[in-house]
Amino acid sequence: MGTPDFAVPSLEALVDSGYAVVAVVTQPDRPRGRGRKPGSSPVKSVASALGLDVLQPERVSDAEFRAEIIGRSPDVIVVVAFGQLLTRPLLEAAPLGAVNLHASLLPKYRGAAPINWVVINGETTTGLTAMRLDEGMDTGPVLLQEELGIDSSDTAGTLHDRLALKSAGFLIKTLEGLAGGILGELPQDDSLATYAPKIDRSVRRISWSEPAEKICALIRGLDPVPGAVTTLEGRDLKIFSPVSRVKGTTGAEPGVITCCGSGLLEVAAGKGSVRIGSIQMAGRKRLPVGELLCGMSL
Numbered sequence: 001m002g003t004p005d006f007a008v009p010s011l012e013a014l015v016d017s018g019y020a021v022v023a024v025v026t027q028p029d030r031p032r033g034r035g036r037k038p039g040s041s042p043v044k045s046v047a048s049a050l051g052l053d054v055l056q057p058e059r060v061s062d063a064e065f066r067a068e069i070i071g072r073s074p075d076v077i078v079v080v081a082f083g084q085l086l087t088r089p090l091l092e093a094a095p096l097g098a099v100n101l102h103a104s105l106l107p108k109y110r111g112a113a114p115i116n117w118v119v120i121n122g123e124t125t126t127g128l129t130a131m132r133l134d135e136g137m138d139t140g141p142v143l144l145q146e147e148l149g150i151d152s153s154d155t156a157g158t159l160h161d162r163l164a165l166k167s168a169g170f171l172i173k174t175l176e177g178l179a180g181g182i183l184g185e186l187p188q189d190d191s192l193a194t195y196a197p198k199i200d201r202s203v204r205r206i207s208w209s210e211p212a213e214k215i216c217a218l219i220r221g222l223d224p225v226p227g228a229v230t231t232l233e234g235r236d237l238k239i240f241s242p243v244s245r246v247k248g249t250t251g252a253e254p255g256v257i258t259c260c261g262s263g264l265l266e267v268a269a270g271k272g273s274v275r276i277g278s279i280q281m282a283g284r285k286r287l288p289v290g291e292l293l294c295g296m297s298l
Helices: 005-016 042-049 063-071 114-120 156-179 212-221
Strands: 030-032 037-039 077-080 098-102 125-132 142-149 228-232 235-246 257-261 264-268 273-281
Touching: 005 042, 005 077, 005 156, 077 156, 098 156, 114 125, 114 156, 114 212, 125 156, 142 156, 212 235, 212 273, 257 273
Parallel strands: 077 098
Antiparallel strands: 030 037, 098 125, 125 142, 228 235, 235 273, 257 264, 264 273
């Protein structure tokens, strides 16, 4: 079970390793792109190309879908970024249960957007967790974990891609350990849990009164989507990496452009300043800083 790009390497690893994938479950086709025409999820596209059966239930809790899964007699249900919570009858539909791959070191960063939030919060380490699914949100016992360092230049996009690639071998290692009976189950310590909710508009808005380091982390954590947002002459624009923090103080009010020239755009922050690498005006493509915006405040 999976839906976005993140789940594709795991699906391909299952096929390449010789596992018999009896069905691929993904979200129904949704409107995509500017035309908002219904389109397949990345997982559906890859599964169809591989000749695998694809199921797209609106609700996995429906009795008809549950009967379909039970009728296929899976040994294990693998869930990677699927998008729906599984109910107990599904969790018990396979002899080896349901295993979920989550893109954080649980119990830290439970929820929908762990990759974004570890970058936004300036973490230096994250990783992957394989857990036994229960009916909660990322609350099941841990089967296996692997760490991955976060580089100072990482964006949510680059970290997403590295974790997705790492998840392929990690999933196979988990399934082999599960089948061999060598993986224990470690209950999560709920007192250590932190959360990674979906990114909403309030999170995306840059507060230039914050320290430059914190602003840079926000911009990287929302790059490439949905993008950190600020305002120029009453119009929203998105600001992206590469971004570097410049130490010291400019004496300018936060949000004021302090340097334009030679392809550079620097903005005063509450502490230090932020050098912006690329921007995207409303309705336009993302471009490197090329137009100088001297004398304007963000």
